[in-house]
Amino acid sequence: MRVLLIYPEFPDTFWSFKHALPFVRKRASLPPLGLLTLAALMPASWEKRLVDLNVRKLTPRDSDWADMAFVGAMTVQRESARAVIARCKTAGLPVVAGGPLFITEHPDFPQVDHFVLNEAELTLPQFLADLESGKPQRIYETTEFADVQRSPAPLWQLIELRHYATMAVQFSRGCPYNCDFCNVTVLLGHRPRLKTARQIIRELDALYELGWRESVFFVDDNLIGNKRALKESLLPALFEWRKGKTGMTFHTETSINLADDEELMRMMSDAGFNMVFIGIETPSEESLAECGKKHNKNRDLLADIKRIQRHGMQVQGGFIIGFDSDSPSIFRRQIDFIQRSGIVTAMVGLLQAPLGTRLYQRLAREGRLLRAFSGDNVDGMTNIVPRMRLPVLQKGYRAVIRSLYAPANYYARVRTFLREYKPPKVTVPLDVQQVLALFRSVLRLGIMGKERLHYWKFFFWALFRKPRLFPLAITFTIYGYHSRRVLDLHIH
Numbered sequence: 001m002r003v004l005l006i007y008p009e010f011p012d013t014f015w016s017f018k019h020a021l022p023f024v025r026k027r028a029s030l031p032p033l034g035l036l037t038l039a040a041l042m043p044a045s046w047e048k049r050l051v052d053l054n055v056r057k058l059t060p061r062d063s064d065w066a067d068m069a070f071v072g073a074m075t076v077q078r079e080s081a082r083a084v085i086a087r088c089k090t091a092g093l094p095v096v097a098g099g100p101l102f103i104t105e106h107p108d109f110p111q112v113d114h115f116v117l118n119e120a121e122l123t124l125p126q127f128l129a130d131l132e133s134g135k136p137q138r139i140y141e142t143t144e145f146a147d148v149q150r151s152p153a154p155l156w157q158l159i160e161l162r163h164y165a166t167m168a169v170q171f172s173r174g175c176p177y178n179c180d181f182c183n184v185t186v187l188l189g190h191r192p193r194l195k196t197a198r199q200i201i202r203e204l205d206a207l208y209e210l211g212w213r214e215s216v217f218f219v220d221d222n223l224i225g226n227k228r229a230l231k232e233s234l235l236p237a238l239f240e241w242r243k244g245k246t247g248m249t250f251h252t253e254t255s256i257n258l259a260d261d262e263e264l265m266r267m268m269s270d271a272g273f274n275m276v277f278i279g280i281e282t283p284s285e286e287s288l289a290e291c292g293k294k295h296n297k298n299r300d301l302l303a304d305i306k307r308i309q310r311h312g313m314q315v316q317g318g319f320i321i322g323f324d325s326d327s328p329s330i331f332r333r334q335i336d337f338i339q340r341s342g343i344v345t346a347m348v349g350l351l352q353a354p355l356g357t358r359l360y361q362r363l364a365r366e367g368r369l370l371r372a373f374s375g376d377n378v379d380g381m382t383n384i385v386p387r388m389r390l391p392v393l394q395k396g397y398r399a400v401i402r403s404l405y406a407p408a409n410y411y412a413r414v415r416t417f418l419r420e421y422k423p424p425k426v427t428v429p430l431d432v433q434q435v436l437a438l439f440r441s442v443l444r445l446g447i448m449g450k451e452r453l454h455y456w457k458f459f460f461w462a463l464f465r466k467p468r469l470f471p472l473a474i475t476f477t478i479y480g481y482h483s484r485r486v487l488d489l490h491i492h
């Protein structure tokens, strides 16, 4: 059996980093970890070829070679997935689909022959058995959650690592919290299921042996969902593993209560974590109560963020506008909060209700759902009828985005961050591409860019005041450029 594993293209969005990647000559930000894991679950005797459309095109030679196509995608890749499925069908290939997009929207894909839904560790074996006996069903699904300690290491050899900006590993699945707008607990459950430290070390070893020295994203829903396992097992193992090695910094997603645990922050930083993405959502206590984000309530969020930054970890933040409790004052409050926090990469979106969430159920009961979730939570659109009038909400939202990413404010935020940030001990050694990225940023932003005055002011400030953090400062100039390009597309 020859199988093609296909990852559809991401549109030009905040998280695609499409305008930033050319600076470092990369083609995509992250590899498709779901498909790489799926490949490892398939029989070893099958021949496998992975086509990530974010890296290269699908050619007739690929489809001529294959006996079957496996397509995996998130909602944001919907359009590309549709086109890919149509192409495979035209080429006469049976199509199997799985992953988040199809879990929620499989009825909208009549061309797909088989859906292998939920966690493939549980559903793929049954499909394989039925395929073998010649009677494969159309849908395989389950309400159970997989034991990730039996999950195989991803088949890295199916991709060319050099095309990606970051690699990915996954320690746990599931999140102990229950925010009403998030579908992670529906997809992956409440109780974090953990791999063993040994599994992760094996995955990191494989990447290191393939020559990877750049950053690795722990794509956990909340890495600190089980703090004890982290402190007693994973972090000490990572610390030991790191000895005698160069590079390979880590970043991940956590909840804000990371800031409460001095020991955990120190251990994470020592293990090589230099960045965490946190769902901050809003400075409004009423809105936090409304969405059930109890763990963000009754705390000094700004002080928490700074504490994490002082432990050598950059904080990226997710923010939401458009809760029922939000009044028009929220626009100014969000801007002020984000500026003061020094969160450079602030993902601000309008409240949306993905299928399967508690929010979706409530709004369906109230007759306030308009259409399916677009899959991109920062496109300035929403699929719900908000309390605030939609034109007011969208106008306010655009003002927030414009303000946050205007060069003067953006660079001010980077400075706020760099003043607070303690340079981490673990770093990635500078390579040729990073040095070239500096020259490309000078050319694009410092010479050709409309923002050049801000750029040079910041450039010299960073060079003289924060020389150790200068490479990071240049990375921020590039991210700022990407964010402005993408958000301009959405808000004009």
Ligand code: B12
Pocket: 010, 011, 013, 014, 015, 016, 029, 030, 031, 032, 033, 034, 035, 037, 038, 070, 071, 072, 073, 074, 075, 076, 096, 097, 098, 099, 100, 101, 104, 116, 117, 118, 119, 120, 121, 168, 170, 173, 174, 182, 183, 184, 187, 188, 219, 220, 221, 354, 375, 376, 377, 378
């Ligand atoms: C890494 C990640 C990203 C990366 C994606 C990079 C990449 N190249 O894949 C980035 C940062 C770009 C991203 C962005 C976003 N993401 Co995201 N992301 C994740 C995250 C944290 C991990 C994904 C992962 O690698 N998992 C590990 C692998 C092993 O699991 P898996 O992919 O689910 O695969 C398993 C099964 O699904 C199945 N499977 C997967 N593919 C296939 C294919 C076939 C054929 C079969 C049979 C089975 C199968 O088998 C695998 C093993 O069990 C997930 C949460 C999660 N825990 O999955 C959210 C998640 C996928 N993201 C989500 C969302 C909403 C987003 C954003 C809108 C913003 C946000 N809230 O974060 C943006 C949208 C993108 C944009 N605007 O461009 C949702 C998806 C909802 C949906 N229906 O699409 C998730 C589930 C989290 C959440 N609830 O918010 N994300």
